[in-house]
Amino acid sequence: MITKRQYVITYYYLVRALFFGAATSYLINTTGNACYLSAIIGIGLGLGFSYLLYYINKVKEEKKIVDYVGRGLLANGIKLLLLLIGVVLLNNVLVSISTMAYAFYLVSTPVIFITLAIAIVIYYALKKGIKGFLRAIEILFPLSIIIFILKFSTVFEAMHLDNFKPWLNSDLKSILKGSLVFFSNTITPGILMLNFQKSDYEYKNNALGYLLGSGTILFVLILIIGIFGMPLARMLRYPEYMILKKVNILNFIENIENFLTIVLIIDNLVVGVLATFLVRDVVKSWVKKEKIIKWWDIIFLLGMCLVSVYLFNNHYANILRLYRYEYILMLGLSLSLIGLILWQIKRLDQ
Amino acid sequence: MKKILLVLMCLMMCGCYDYKELNQISIIGGIGIDYDNEYIVSLEIINDKKTSEGDSDSVKTATINGTGKTFVEAFNNAIAKVDRDPYFYQMQVLLISENAAVKGLNEVFDYLLRESKINNSFYTVVTKDTTPQEVFQINSLTEPVASSKIVKMLKDGSGDIKFNKNDEFDLLVGKYVKQGIDISLVALEMEDGEIAFNHMAIFNGDSLITFLNKDDSITYNLLTNKSEGIYLTSEDNVVALFGNKTKKEFKDGKIVITFTADATITEVQDNIDFKDLSVYSKLSQEFSKTMQENIENLIDHSRNYNADILGLGQLIYADKPNSYQKGIGLKVLVEVNASINVNKNGITFEVIK
Incomplete structure (x- = not known):
């Protein structure tokens, strides 16, 4: 059961989440000064994709997607894709939060400790159940909006129009590639919305959640370019964090970037929790042994912690691969999944 | 299970794993860079200890120097001489001597921008006819920390030459890597034992070319600043x-x-x-x-x-x-x-x- 308001808020969080870390930086590097144009094209594509999600949710009615697709080869294919999307998203969450925390705050803390701490928060949310979790993020939503307004209004003054020039100095190929990067990173977490049971919302709720989330990303991109200029924005690994350093409220409150980062971490935790819920549901549909189901969350989270630390955090080359190719992987998985689900809907109709 | 979870959360999420008390860190107010056949890096350390009973407000500073063939080597040698963990997050100013500025700042900019333990919101100043070590050792009655004094004078003072709001280090590097613009920095001089700002240091690429005269420096400030x-x-x-x-x-x-x-x-x-x-x-x-x-x-x-x-x-x-x-x-x-x-x-x- 999810209310309309919770649906909009959850979608808002999901859309924003992957833009903490690799996505913002990669988009700026790919498209240069025209990144906001790529974002606008990406939003257009994303709204189309949101309609597909809305359609699937409408068709599956009260069921979760895992239950709706039923059994058979096609259903298993869909479940496998859902599992892979869950794994990729959770890995992204663990890697981006731990890398950022390790780089800026906890420089002498072993990364595995940071990752385990995130896993514990996710596990705690799982234990509280989806209802409690949705209520929690509903409460946190005003904080996210207030911090966004605070950030935008206080940092706005530091922007320079000259930093946007030369206008649209990118070729069409880069702009289109950038829009795919934006599209891929905003729509893939949205897949997690298929796992909710209630579907009494309308497309406008879906579109509102997507527009709110992607709109805030667009504003942040404009802030980054306007403040740092393109050459510096390209050099920075966490430009969205670096602009928080410029927040200065009436020359009285400054150096509050660490506090403001909480919003970016909450976005990621929402994805992490919902991805783990989705993976659990897929595994539940395959494995009937009670014992495995009981310990699955702990085993899965521990496994993902080890993967994110020993395969990614400790190997920069792999992080670089993630940075460059993750959007292609996510795009492939998301489009294949939606294609297969639509096919299954057609089959079930017949 | 809940109890185990609670204990784990207490242990792992309290943020105490690698915390450091104030008496375990050395707060760095400013970094100075000089060059005389090798790099000389000076750290202005703010001493927060009481000097005598009832004198709790007095803050003294100490300067520690390190030398090396490269900036990074000199920087690390200076850090090695600090008895506590150096804390750079309160750093306010980077002083670069004329010699070091002529040698080129590329290496310095690259290292300081990349290093995560250094906050990038400090200001950069070039010292003219004096060295950063000398500047850090001035005794001022109004402001005992030289770095704070420099920043206060250039941000809030009533002098003709001031910091631009876009002179913070990261934005300065942003300007440095841009096409079609050369950077300029405020120049600091010592006049009768007091700090004075009369000139701007101008660069071509990463190397200091010369200092503008006072009239040009004021005109430059008028053109680029809200003065x-x-x-x-x-x-x-x-x-x-x-x-x-x-x-x-x-x-x-x-x-x-x-x-x-x-x-x-x-x-x-x-x-x-x-x-x-x-x-x-x-x-x-x-x-x-x-x-x-x-x-x-x-x-x-x-x-x-x-x-x-x-x-x-x-x-x-x-x-x-x-x-x-x-x-x-x-x-x-x-x-x-x-x-x-x-x-x-x-x-x-x-x-x-």
């Missing part, structure tokens, strides 16, 4: 400028610089009658002409030094990126329009004769 109360002198008259605005644009193959400001009369010849309206337009014309000449002089001098500190090339790059060539900003025709509106005379109508 309040800067004095402009023309013959025997002096006005204080405020509300200055500069517009630079590239059109019809030339760069047009338009400068406007309001002015308050500060000092005038004794035959001036403030009740006569024509006096204001006459003074406005006179100061507009002076300002125009000052801007033209600054452009000529920057051309002579081959340093595009006003970012004229950047305007061309922004308009026509494909036809941009390095140094083009120094060759292009520049038209200057300065307009000073003298419209305030203080609280008297007449000059004392």
Whole structure:
């Protein structure tokens, strides 16, 4: 059961989440000064994709997607894709939060400790159940909006129009590639919305959640370019964090970037929790042994912690691969999944 | 299970894993870089210990130096001499000596921008005819920490030369990596044992070229900064400028610089009658002409030094990126329009004769 308001808020969080870390930086590097144009094209594509999600949710009615697709080869294919999307998203969450925390705050803390701490928060949310979790993020939503307004209004003054020039100095190929990067990173977490049971919302709720989330990303991109200029924005690994350093409220409150980062971490935790819920549901549909189901969350989270630390955090080359190719992987998985689900809907109709 | 989870959360999420108490860290107020056949890095350490009973407010600083063939080696050698964990998050200023600035700042910028333990919100200043070590050791009654004194003077002081709000280190690097603009930094001098700012250090690429004279430095500040109360002198008259605005644009193959400001009369010849309206337009014309000449002089001098500190090339790059060539900003025709509106005379109508 999810209310309309919770649906909009959850979608808002999901859309924003992957833009903490690799996505913002990669988009700026790919498209240069025209990144906001790529974002606008990406939003257009994303709204189309949101309609597909809305359609699937409408068709599956009260069921979760895992239950709706039923059994058979096609259903298993869909479940496998859902599992892979869950794994990729959770890995992204663990890697981006731990890398950022390790780089800026906890420089002498072993990364595995940071990752385990995130896993514990996710596990705690799982234990509280989806209802409690949705209520929690509903409460946190005003904080996210207030911090966004605070950030935008206080940092706005530091922007320079000259930093946007030369206008649209990118070729069409880069702009289109950038829009795919934006599209891929905003729509893939949205897949997690298929796992909710209630579907009494309308497309406008879906579109509102997507527009709110992607709109805030667009504003942040404009802030980054306007403040740092393109050459510096390209050099920075966490430009969205670096602009928080410029927040200065009436020359009285400054150096509050660490506090403001909480919003970016909450976005990621929402994805992490919902991805783990989705993976659990897929595994539940395959494995009937009670014992495995009981310990699955702990085993899965521990496994993902080890993967994110020993395969990614400790190997920069792999992080670089993630940075460059993750959007292609996510795009492939998301489009294949939606294609297969639509096919299954057609089959079930017949 | 809940209890285990609770214990784990207490242990792992309290943020105490690698915390450090205040008495375990050395707060670094500023970093100095000098070069004399090898790099000399100085760290200004703020000592927070009480010096004597009842003297809890007194803060003293200590300077620790390290040397090395490269900046990073010297920096690490300096850190190695600090007895506690150096804490750079409160760092306010980076002082670069003339020699080190001439040697080039690329390595310094690259390291400091990349290093996560250093906050990038500090300011950068070049020392002229003095070294960072000497500056860190000044004894000031009003502000015992030299780094704080420098920043306060340049941010809140009433001097003619001030920090631009975009002079923070990360934005300075942003300017340095841009096309068509050369960086300029405030120059610090010692005058009778006190800190003074009279010049701007100008760079070509990452190397110091020269220091602008005082008039050019003030003009540069007026063109790039929101300066309040800067004095402009023309013959025997002096006005204080405020509300200055500069517009630079590239059109019809030339760069047009338009400068406007309001002015308050500060000092005038004794035959001036403030009740006569024509006096204001006459003074406005006179100061507009002076300002125009000052801007033209600054452009000529920057051309002579081959340093595009006003970012004229950047305007061309922004308009026509494909036809941009390095140094083009120094060759292009520049038209200057300065307009000073003298419209305030203080609280008297007449000059004392």
